[in-house]
Amino acid sequence: xxxxxxYLLPSTGEYITSGKVKKLTxxxxxxxxxxxxxxxxDPPDELPYVTSEGGFQWIWGGPYDPRDAIxxxxxxxxxxxxxxxxxxxxxxxxxxxxxxxxxxxxxxxYLSDLIDSGTDPYMTMIGSLADIEHAAKVKGSEKDQKVxxxxxxxxxxxxLETYLADSFIKTLGRxxxxxxxxxxxxxxxxxxxxxxxxxxxxxxxxxxxVRNFVLSHNWxxxxxxxxxxxxxxxxxxxxxxxxxRHGIRDRHDIVHRNGKxxxxxxxxxxxxxxxxxxxxxxxxxxxxEDEIRKLAFPAPTIPNEPMEI
Numbered sequence: 001x002x003x004x005x006x007y008l009l010p011s012t013g014e015y016i017t018s019g020k021v022k023k024l025t026x027x028x029x030x031x032x033x034x035x036x037x038x039x040x041x042d043p044p045d046e047l048p049y050v051t052s053e054g055g056f057q058w059i060w061g062g063p064y065d066p067r068d069a070i071x072x073x074x075x076x077x078x079x080x081x082x083x084x085x086x087x088x089x090x091x092x093x094x095x096x097x098x099x100x101x102x103x104x105x106x107x108x109x110y111l112s113d114l115i116d117s118g119t120d121p122y123m124t125m126i127g128s129l130a131d132i133e134h135a136a137k138v139k140g141s142e143k144d145q146k147v148x149x150x151x152x153x154x155x156x157x158x159x160l161e162t163y164l165a166d167s168f169i170k171t172l173g174r175x176x177x178x179x180x181x182x183x184x185x186x187x188x189x190x191x192x193x194x195x196x197x198x199x200x201x202x203x204x205x206x207x208x209x210v211r212n213f214v215l216s217h218n219w220x221x222x223x224x225x226x227x228x229x230x231x232x233x234x235x236x237x238x239x240x241x242x243x244x245r246h247g248i249r250d251r252h253d254i255v256h257r258n259g260k261x262x263x264x265x266x267x268x269x270x271x272x273x274x275x276x277x278x279x280x281x282x283x284x285x286x287x288x289e290d291e292i293r294k295l296a297f298p299a300p301t302i303p304n305e306p307m308e309i
Contacts, residue, residue: 007033008216009024009032010031010218011031013186014187019077021077030082033073033086037086039100041069041099044097045255045257045258056098060099062096063098064098064099065096069097070083070086093257121163122163124162125159125162125163132152132155132156133274133275136149145270150259151254152269153247153251153274153277154250157220160220164225164288165219168214172210178232178233179207179210181233181234185231186228222240233292235292238284238287243280244284254267
């Protein structure tokens with residue numbers, strides 16, 4: 001798996017060099033290592049499972065032991081207690097993990113189309129929520145509906161995540177001022193050293209660096225997502241309703257534990273829960289969209305026409 005000499009600490013947005021990881025608190029070390037692990041490994045829940053072939057099919061590499069992965073990357077960087085803490089937490093979820101799919105999900109063409117075209121992330125989200133609600137009402141066997149509803153519930157959070165990410169990228173691309181705000185106020189960029197001799201090269205690459213930073217963010221982390229919108233656009237997120245907080249927690253259990261809590265209790269999500277979560281997402285996203293639409297954007301440049309003489 002890929003190694004890195006600098007690691008993101010999500011709670012601060014800063015990148016920490018390997019030599020300074022031990023200077024963090026134990027909780028921060030665990031947070032940093034968990035982020036690195038999530039960036040490089042996935043739980044096996046979504047892998048093909050073929051009983052006759054021995055179970056999970058490790059099509060993206062693996063199975064990987066969390067202890068081997070964490071110790072291989074952090075044994076000389078983090079404290080023993082922090083390593084034991086994160087390994088124990090990961091093992092509680094799954095004893096073995098998969099590598100990441102090769103496709104990041106965002107192609108350069110998609111990003112260009114998103115920024116330059118008339119694609120509306122808000123209307124796309126509304127359409128997704130409508131499709132989810134429609135699918136949730138389709139009749140089927142109790143077993144089939146249980147599986148379908150679980151996936152649809154998690155997909156509501158995914159629809160919100162996609163809206164937050166796409167809207168941020170699209171809005172950021174409409175004004176250099178917003179990109180400058182974001183770079184100036186974000187810890188990662190504030191703490192990135194630049195040699196004077198490299199300054200012009202770094203300036204030419206800044207858009208790509210910002211894009212990569214934004215795409216690596218977990219948008220369901222609403223507290224940090226709100227800070228990013230605040231830094232770039234001076235937009236304050238509304239209060240997060242309890243139904244949405246619980247929905248994000250449940251989404252984590254669905255995606256990472258196949259619907260079970262840390263204690264091993266299996267959750268249930270039916271039509272009532274799906275509709276309630278969708279109804280919580282809509283006003284939350286709408287409040288953000290209303291603030292985005294209040295922003296002032298530069299008027300399009302109109303080419304000068306030759307004067308008639």
